[in-house]
Amino acid sequence: MNTQLVESVIQLIRSLSPEEQAILQEKLFFDFAYPSTPDLITLALRGGSFEFLNDEPDLYSLTDGEPIPCP
Template identity: 60%
Template sequence: MQVILSLSNDERSLLKEKLFFDLSEPLTSDLMQLAQTGGAFNFLESKPDIYSLDDGEPI
């Protein structure tokens, strides 16, 4: 709270806009970044690669 109160009015307005922006769905790029950096899939690094680009049929 102290950090927010220390912001200028312009900075608080920008923060409010970011926090309360009414977007019904997250952006694909945001989901991709979250998947890459969030750590939820880190366990896959220790798993063997069982699929390749040659598997299956092209879509």
Template identity: 60%
Template sequence: MNAQLVESLFQVIMSLSPDERTLLEQKLFANIPYPSNSELIQLAQSGGCFYFLNDEPDIYTLEDGELI
């Protein structure tokens, strides 16, 4: 890793005006695609953040509530 180069780049970026920083951000992040809905769903399913729901009791049925 070239820490000196990183530090130099950081110093240059910090010396930019707000408009120049905005332009730099646009250039850096312009080609990064947003994830599709299916990619987000896959991430949510495989990420593990909803695994706790597997231990929750099934207290609702299709007969509960009003139809939408």
């Protein structure tokens, strides 16, 4: 492990302004925590997991039945 490099990076991070530290923190911890909505849509469209729904008949519409109450 390169301890000197780690210490240099820590020193550099501490020298950043609070705004710069916030941007760095966002980039490190929030950008890759979850897939983005466009990534999820692309995965659903290209992955084929929902292809079976293309063969399902349209049984219901928004005007059918009554709403189900939440407990």
